[in-house]
Structure formats: C-alpha cells, structure tokens
Amino acid sequence: MSNSPRIAITGSGAVCGAGLTVEKIWAAVINGQSAVTPITQWDAARWPVKVAAGVNGVKNQELVEDRKLHKSISRTDIFGIYAGGEAIKSSGIPSHRETLDAAMVPHFNDRSGLVVGSGGGTYSSNYEYFPLMTESGGDMRKFGAELGSSVNPMWLLKNLPNNVLCHVGIRHMFKGTNACITNQCAGGVLAVAEAAESLRTDEADRIAAVGHDTPIEPETVFGYHKLGLLSRDVLRPFDRTRSGTIFGEGAAAVMLEKFDNAQARKATILGEFLGHGCVTEAMGVVDLRPDGDGPARAIALALLDAGITTADVGMIVAHGNGTPASDASEAKGILCAFGGNPPPVTAFKWCVGHLLAASGILDLVLAIEALRHGVVPGVPTLNEVAAEFSSLPVSRDPQRPRSDVALVLCRGFGGMNVALVVRAAKP
Amino acid sequence: MSQRVRVAITGIGMVTPIGNTTAETWAGLRAGKSGAGPITIFDASGFSTRIGAEVKGFDFENAIADRKLLKLASRSHRFALNAAEQAFADAGIRPTAADAERWGFVVGAGMMGVSYEELESVHRHAAADGEFNPDGLLSPDYPADPIAFCRTQTNTGLSLLTKNFGIRGYATAVHTACSSGGQALGTALKVMRRGNVDAMIAGGFDSMLNPIGLSGFCLLGALSTDNDTPERASRPFDGTRNGFVLGEGAAFLVLEKWESARARGAMIYAELAGDGNSLSCYRITDTPPDGDGPIQAICQSLADARLKPEDIDYVNAHGTSTMMNDRSECVALGAVMGDHLPNFAVSSTKSCMGHLIAAAGAAEAAVCALAIRDGIAPVNANFATPDPQCSNINLVTGQSRPMRIRAALSNSLGFGGSNSSLTFRHPDFVEA
Numbered sequence: 001m002s003n004s005p006r007i008a009i010t011g012s013g014a015v016c017g018a019g020l021t022v023e024k025i026w027a028a029v030i031n032g033q034s035a036v037t038p039i040t041q042w043d044a045a046r047w048p049v050k051v052a053a054g055v056n057g058v059k060n061q062e063l064v065e066d067r068k069l070h071k072s073i074s075r076t077d078i079f080g081i082y083a084g085g086e087a088i089k090s091s092g093i094p095s096h097r098e099t100l101d102a103a104m105v106p107h108f109n110d111r112s113g114l115v116v117g118s119g120g121g122t123y124s125s126n127y128e129y130f131p132l133m134t135e136s137g138g139d140m141r142k143f144g145a146e147l148g149s150s151v152n153p154m155w156l157l158k159n160l161p162n163n164v165l166c167h168v169g170i171r172h173m174f175k176g177t178n179a180c181i182t183n184q185c186a187g188g189v190l191a192v193a194e195a196a197e198s199l200r201t202d203e204a205d206r207i208a209a210v211g212h213d214t215p216i217e218p219e220t221v222f223g224y225h226k227l228g229l230l231s232r233d234v235l236r237p238f239d240r241t242r243s244g245t246i247f248g249e250g251a252a253a254v255m256l257e258k259f260d261n262a263q264a265r266k267a268t269i270l271g272e273f274l275g276h277g278c279v280t281e282a283m284g285v286v287d288l289r290p291d292g293d294g295p296a297r298a299i300a301l302a303l304l305d306a307g308i309t310t311a312d313v314g315m316i317v318a319h320g321n322g323t324p325a326s327d328a329s330e331a332k333g334i335l336c337a338f339g340g341n342p343p344p345v346t347a348f349k350w351c352v353g354h355l356l357a358a359s360g361i362l363d364l365v366l367a368i369e370a371l372r373h374g375v376v377p378g379v380p381t382l383n384e385v386a387a388e389f390s391s392l393p394v395s396r397d398p399q400r401p402r403s404d405v406a407l408v409l410c411r412g413f414g415g416m417n418v419a420l421v422v423r424a425a426k427p
Numbered sequence: 428m429s430q431r432v433r434v435a436i437t438g439i440g441m442v443t444p445i446g447n448t449t450a451e452t453w454a455g456l457r458a459g460k461s462g463a464g465p466i467t468i469f470d471a472s473g474f475s476t477r478i479g480a481e482v483k484g485f486d487f488e489n490a491i492a493d494r495k496l497l498k499l500a501s502r503s504h505r506f507a508l509n510a511a512e513q514a515f516a517d518a519g520i521r522p523t524a525a526d527a528e529r530w531g532f533v534v535g536a537g538m539m540g541v542s543y544e545e546l547e548s549v550h551r552h553a554a555a556d557g558e559f560n561p562d563g564l565l566s567p568d569y570p571a572d573p574i575a576f577c578r579t580q581t582n583t584g585l586s587l588l589t590k591n592f593g594i595r596g597y598a599t600a601v602h603t604a605c606s607s608g609g610q611a612l613g614t615a616l617k618v619m620r621r622g623n624v625d626a627m628i629a630g631g632f633d634s635m636l637n638p639i640g641l642s643g644f645c646l647l648g649a650l651s652t653d654n655d656t657p658e659r660a661s662r663p664f665d666g667t668r669n670g671f672v673l674g675e676g677a678a679f680l681v682l683e684k685w686e687s688a689r690a691r692g693a694m695i696y697a698e699l700a701g702d703g704n705s706l707s708c709y710r711i712t713d714t715p716p717d718g719d720g721p722i723q724a725i726c727q728s729l730a731d732a733r734l735k736p737e738d739i740d741y742v743n744a745h746g747t748s749t750m751m752n753d754r755s756e757c758v759a760l761g762a763v764m765g766d767h768l769p770n771f772a773v774s775s776t777k778s779c780m781g782h783l784i785a786a787a788g789a790a791e792a793a794v795c796a797l798a799i800r801d802g803i804a805p806v807n808a809n810f811a812t813p814d815p816q817c818s819n820i821n822l823v824t825g826q827s828r829p830m831r832i833r834a835a836l837s838n839s840l841g842f843g844g845s846n847s848s849l850t851f852r853h854p855d856f857v858e859a
Binding site: 042044109130134147152161170173178187200281 | 496558597644
C-alpha cells in the first residue's frame with residue numbers, strides 16, 4: 001500500500017504463564033524455559049490432561065489495582081486490561097497527552113482508538129447459576145422467582161465479551177474508533193489488522209490493539225481433549241512425535257501510531273507494522289484443509305499488502321500449535337508460499353502455551369523482540385522435524401533472521417488463517 | 428484522494444419477531460405490528476419480566492438444506508443461516524468456487540454460546556448439589572460428544588455461515604453488545620473499501636431468550652415489566668417507557684461494489700455510505716446524559732458519507748425504550764443536527780421488533796435500506812405520552828409516514844459504551 005501512511009509500533013505489553021512483562025516472557029523463550037506446569041485452576045489429578053501454562057500465584061490486584069472493578073469483570077478481563085494498559089503506558093502516550101494544551105485533549109482522545117480481540121467468555125461464567133438450579137430442582141417458575149436472591153446482579157456485565165474494550169477505554173480515555181473481535185483464535189491478530197487499517201484510513205491517529213483469553217477451565221480442556229487436540233505432556237511443534245497443543249492464558253497488546261506522529265513526539269519506535277492477510281478455509285468449526293491453502297493464501301495477501309516479497313522476510317513465527325493436522329498443513333502452506341525456501345521458522349507455544357484469542361498477538365510482541373535481538377529462538381522441545389515437511393527450517397537451536405522483517409501466522413477454528421508482517425526498528 | 432469504493436446493498440434477509448422473511452418483517456413494521464408477547468419458549472412465569480419478542484413459527488429443522496451442518500447450529504445460528512440464504516436469494520448473486528476467495532463475511536454474533544439444556548447437562552453430571560465438581564465431566568455417563576463443544580465456540584456461527592455459503596475471503600465476527608450488528612456492517616464497509624474483497628455478506632444474529640439470558644437482563648432491571656400489555660411494553664421516547672423488550676433474530680445484507688451491481692443489472696436498495704464509531708468511556712451500562720460518544724459516532728458517519736445534517740431525511744434510532752438511553756440519544760441528535768432537527772423523521776423500530784441485541788444494528792440497517800427503497804419512514808409504535816426531554820425530535824407517531832428519503836442514519840449504542848452510526852443513501856441521490 002504505497003499511498004497509505006507508515007505505522008509505528010510504539011508500545012507493547014503482555015502477561016502469560018511465562019511472566020508479567022514482555023522482558024520476562026522473552027527471557028523465558030530465549031532461555032528455553034517452558035511455562036507449562038501442573039494445572040492449578042482445579043484438582044486435575046484424575047484428568048487425562050494435567051498441564052497448562054497458567055498464570056499462577058499472581059493476585060488480580062497486582063495486575064489491576066482497582067478492587068472495586070474486580071467485582072464487575074472476570075479473570076480474562078483482568079489480563080486484557082493489564083496488558084492493554086502496559087502497551088499504552090510504555091508508548092509514552094499518556095505522558096505526552098499531559099503536555100498538551102487542555103483544549104486539545106478532547107480531540108486527542110477522540111482520535112485515540114482501541115480494538116480488542118476477546119476470547120468471548122468462559123463456560124464457568126454460567127456456573128454461578130448452579131446453586132439456583134439445584135434449589136429450584138427443575139422448577140423454572142421457582143428459578144425465576146428466586147433469581148434475585150441467588151445470582152450476582154452484575155452477572156451479565158461481568159461476562160460481557162467487550163469488557164476489556166470498555167474498561168481500557170475508560171482508564172485511558174481512548175474514545176475513538178473501536179471494535180471487539182470475537183473470532184476465536186484469530187481475535188488478537190485481527191485486532192492488530194483492524195487497528196492498523198484505521199490509521200491507514202485516517203480514522204484515528206493512534207490506536208491500541210489487545211488480545212486476551214483464559215481457556216484453562218474444565219469444559220474447554222474437556223472439549224479440546226475429546227477433539228484430540230491436547231498433548232498430555234509437552235508441546236512439540238512440527239515434531240515427528242507431536243501429540244497436541246497445551247493451553248496457556250493471558251493477554252498481549254501493542255500500541256500503533258502514525259509513523260510521522262511517533263517521530264515528531266520522539267517516541268521510542270519498536271517496529272513498523274507492514275501488512276496483514278486474512279482468509280478462511282470455510283471448512284466448518286474445527287476442520288482444516290490438509291493442503292495448507294489457508295496459510296499460503298494469508299501469507300501471499302499479507303506480503304502483497306506489505307508491498308514486499310518472500311525474499312524480504314527474515315523470519316517466520318508459525319502458529320505451531322503442536323497438533324498433528326494443524327502443524328502439517330501449516331508447514332505445507334509456508335513451504336508453498338515461500339517456494340520451498342522459507343526463512344528460519346520458529347514458534348512460541350511450547351513455552352507460553354496456546355492463549356487462543358491472545359496467542360497471535362503475543363507471538364507478534366515476541367516476534368518484535370526476536371528481531372530486535374537479532375535472533376530466531378530455537379524450539380527446545382523439538383527432537384526431529386516430521387519427515388513429510390523436513391525442509392521446514394525450524395530448529396532446536398537459535399537461528400539468525402535473514403532480515404529485519406518477521407511474518408507471524410495465526411490459525412483458528414472456522415478455518416481462520418491470518419498473517420501479519422512487521423519490521424523491527426534498530427534498537 | 429483516489430476514487431473510493433462505493434458499496435451497494437443488493438440483498439436483504441431477515442428472521443425477526445415480526446416475520447420470518449424480509450417481506451413479512453417489513454410489512455409488519457410498516458403496519459406497526461408488535462412482535463412481543465408472553466414468553467413461550469420456556470416457563471418464564473416466575474421471572475420479573477415474562478414477556479419477550481420471540482421469532483414465531485420458524486422451521487428450525489429446515490433452516491438450511493445441509494443436515495450435517497444444522498446439527499452444529501444453535502437457535503440463533505439457524506436464524507442466521509436462514510436469513511443469509513434469504514439475502515443471497517434476494518440479491519440474485521452468491522459465491523461460486525471461482526470467486527469464493529473474493530467474498531467476505533462479517534457477523535455481529537451474540538454472546539450466548541451454551542444453551543440452557545447444555546448447562547442443565549453439566550449441572551446434572553457435575554454440580555447436582557449446586558457446587559461445580561470438574562470430575563463430574565469425566566463420569567462415563569456424561570455425554571462425551573464434542574458436537575456440543577463445537578456448537579458453543581465464539582465463532583461457531585461464522586464457521587457455519589462461511590462453510591454453508593462457501594466464502595473463503597476475509598471473515599470475522601465482532602461483539603460489542605447492542606451495537607454488534609452496526610459495527611459488523613461498519614467493518615464490512617471498511618473491508619470492501621480497502622479492497623480485501625469484491626463482495627460481502629454482513630449482519631448479525633442473537634437469541635438471549637433463554638433462562639440465563641433473561642436472568643441477566645432481569646437482574647439489571649433493564650427490561651420492561653409490563654407483563655400484562657406486552658405489545659405496548661416497548662415504547663421508545665414515550666414519557667412512560669420503563670425498559671426494553673428482549674427480542675431475537677437475524678438479519679443479513681449482501682454488499683457489492685456499486686459498479687459491479689449496476690453492470691449485472693441488480694436492484695440496489697441503497698448505498699451503505701458511511702460508518703462512524705466511538706467509545707463513550709463513561710460507564711458500562713449508561714449512556715452519557717450529554718450525548719458525548721454518540722455525538723462523535725454520528726458526526727463521523729455523516730463525514731464518512733460526505734453528507735451534511737440537512738441531507739438526512741430519516742433516522743432509525745437505537746431507541747431502546749429505557750429512560751436514559753432515549754434521552755441521551757435525543758441530546759446527541761440535537762447536538763449534531765442543530766436547526767435541521769425538525770426536518771427529518773425519527774423512529775425506533777424496537778417499538779415493534781423488540782431489542783435483537785447483537786442482531787439489532789443489522790436488522791435496523793436493513794430497515795433503513797427498505798425505508799429508502801419504498802419511501803416510507805416506519806412508525807415508532809406505542810407513542811402516547813410525550814417526554815419533554817425527548818420532544819426535540821420529529822417522531823413518526825400514529826402510522827408510518829410516506830416520504831422521500833434521500834439519506835438515512837441508523838444508530839446503535841451498546842453496553843460497554845461502543846457507539847455505531849451508519850449512513851445510507853438513496854440510489855437516485857448517489858447518481859444525481
């Protein structure tokens with residue numbers, strides 16, 4: 001897109017099982033320390049799947065101090081509000097706003113947008129009705145009559161999928177263009193894509209993108225397990241013996257600004273957003289095409305949008321969720337799009353787990369770190385790349401990026417495939 | 428600035444409490460027919476609100492031809508699949524294997540994933556005493572069928588729709604509570620303009636008419652409790668209004684590039700001309716009394732459509748029939764439209780349809796397109812007592828008003844403070 005304005009990435013934030021800051025999470029990835037531990041959300045001793053990369057031992061207040069707010073939001077919202085706030089604060093925009101003439105602030109706020117990719121809610125949110133269901137014993141009349149004395153009056157608000165959008169907005173007075181995307185795993189990356197587009201079309205001057213999700217709960221683990229998608233022990237992306245994915249939880253966020261504005265206010269520029277591509281394979285809820293059609297088309301569209309070619313891409317952060325079908329078709333898609341000669345490939349879910357709606361945006365945040373450090377992290381759980389795609393340049397050991405450009409791939413239910421392209425600024 | 432893609436609305440499909448087709452819904456709205464009544468889907472006799480606007484006589488088993496896909500479809504997904512099929516049939520165009528990658532899909536999806544029956548099953552097996560015991564899910568008699576799980580993913584509706592209609596381009600789902608449908612159409616407009624696709628279908632679907640959904644709104648005190656007069660319970664802008672009526676349904680619009688639609692001789696309802704959206708950043712359920720938030724959304728929508736307030740002839744208001752929302756919306760309209768305020772007609776079709784939540788903005792966009800095509804501003808039913816704080820607007824009372832509509836606005840203001848405003852233009856006005 002030659003005519004559209006350049007887009008700077010001026011802030012990032014993240015929380016997941018590997019840490020509460022981007023630095024901590026990056027350190028875990030580069031040092032080969034997996035955040036996968038025994039599940040603590042419930043006693044999973046009898047469960048076929050006992051591990052996940054949970055955010056353990058962290059009080060909600062450490063992430064969001066406002067205790068009053070905790071009553072009207074859920075755990076996933078805490079993560080999203082925290083990561084969104086970190087990205088906004090680290091960009092220096094709030095302190096920049098304080099330097100403005102007071103009369104300019106309302107316009108500044110109206111030109112500050114926000115897009116959130118939300119996990120959309122949890123199964124356990126409905127469990128608040130269980131005591132009432134037991135009391136009423138199937139008598140719906142009784143259920144209705146005793147509702148008010150049994151269930152939290154704030155129940156609906158607590159479980160709105162767009163709570164992070166609302167509360168990050170209120171806390172930082174980002175009042176401009178906005179959206180809340182509930183497209184399962186694609187939510188976070190599509191939030192980045194839509195945020196970038198609103199800068200290109202001049203709907204906003206600056207915009208934050210957030211993704212958040214909390215899939216570590218019994219019904220979700222049960223459902224994924226029944227679909228054969230979960231590993232019992234280790235997530236080994238692209239490995240011959242890969243056996244499934246492992247859940248993580250948390251949130252990640254980036255702050256995007258028009259490049260010229262960011263330079264003018266002397267912001268620290270982490271990188272530049274170059275392009276996106278989004279397609280569906282239209283295969284229904286969980287099926288995917290074995291030929292890699294979706295990833296290949298998403299990559300081609302993203303490169304076209306970025307105005308670059310495959311030769312310009314220095315590294316690929318794959319979705320690499322560790323399931324037999326997804327990794328195989330993703331590898332095929334990458335090899336097809338890059339004509340058999342892709343740049344170094346890595347993936348991060350072996351460390352942070354699969355954060356669903358937050359997974360791709362967390363990968364983007366880590367991709368920027370990788371480029372800035374000039375290293376493609378190795379995948380320590382990889383023993384042997386599967387024979388059917390052995391030419392995929394994914395490695396147990398760190399590799400060197402071919403350039404300062406990374407491509408991030410994200411896949412989800414509904415046959416969703418999204419690719420993002422970013423360039424890192426010189427640190 | 429280069430030539431912007433102009434977007435034509437060429438097909439409409441609706442399943443609403445007023446009717447299971449676009450024609451039936453539109454006829455009902457013109458006649459001011461109410462879709463509200465006592466709730467029949469489940470025994471709501473113990474709830475503080477026992478009325479709702481249900482979809483009636485819908486053939487759930489034949490919503491679409493694909494039986495296998497239908498098994499994965501919840502109540503609101505079936506409304507969606509059927510409404511989208513209607514929209515394609517109406518447009519006379521649909522994706523083919525050759526152009527599937529150039530078609531996109533945007534939906535405003537409701538927040539309710541799990542049906543009450545599914546929740547009862549979990550309760551029975553894992554929480555019979557009221558306390559959830561996860562190990563109950565592992566018991567051999569708990570249904571281990573992943574179909575229920577697949578049915579309840581946040582993008583299940585989108586997944587079924589893209590598969591059923593073979594759409595392989597840009598696809599996404601949004602949820603900003605009551606403004607979801609409006610934001611879905613706004614997103615679709617942007618995706619068309621930036622050239623990611625050549626044609627799209629966009630809309631919304633929802634059903635919260637189940638024990639949990641009704642509970643959520645009853646607990647908040649957001650619903651009208653006029654249980655004895657359901658057809659009069661939704662009365663936006665009336666001085667005695669006391670809450671909204673919960674509805675359900677789906678609406679979809681087929682969007683094409685203007686020139687392509689003209690080239691194939693398609694009937695164009697209207698241009699989807701402008702989108703504006705903002706965050707109120709005020710409180711989660713309240714709209715700001717001074718209209719801050721909605722004001723910016725309406726202004727941006729007009730500017731995006733390159734129109735002035737005097738170009739607007741009809742506004743389909745969010746008009747939920749809650750005290751606060753309707754006042755705030757009137758303040759916002761006053762602030763943006765100024766002296767032009769008496770010159771355009773305003774109505775809330777929620778007076779007839781009830782509040783379709785995530786589908787509301789899509790259904791009301793469809794109403795704007797129909798109003799433009801037929802030159803009729805549909806009635807704001809049930810208005811009897813003026814509210815001095817809502818008397819600044821030129822409300823369509825009594826009966827629907829035949830009038831030329833050059834351009835129309837549709838507002839959606841959601842819980843969480845997301846505001847969406849869409850602008851539509853008459854084809855003659857576009858090509859004049």
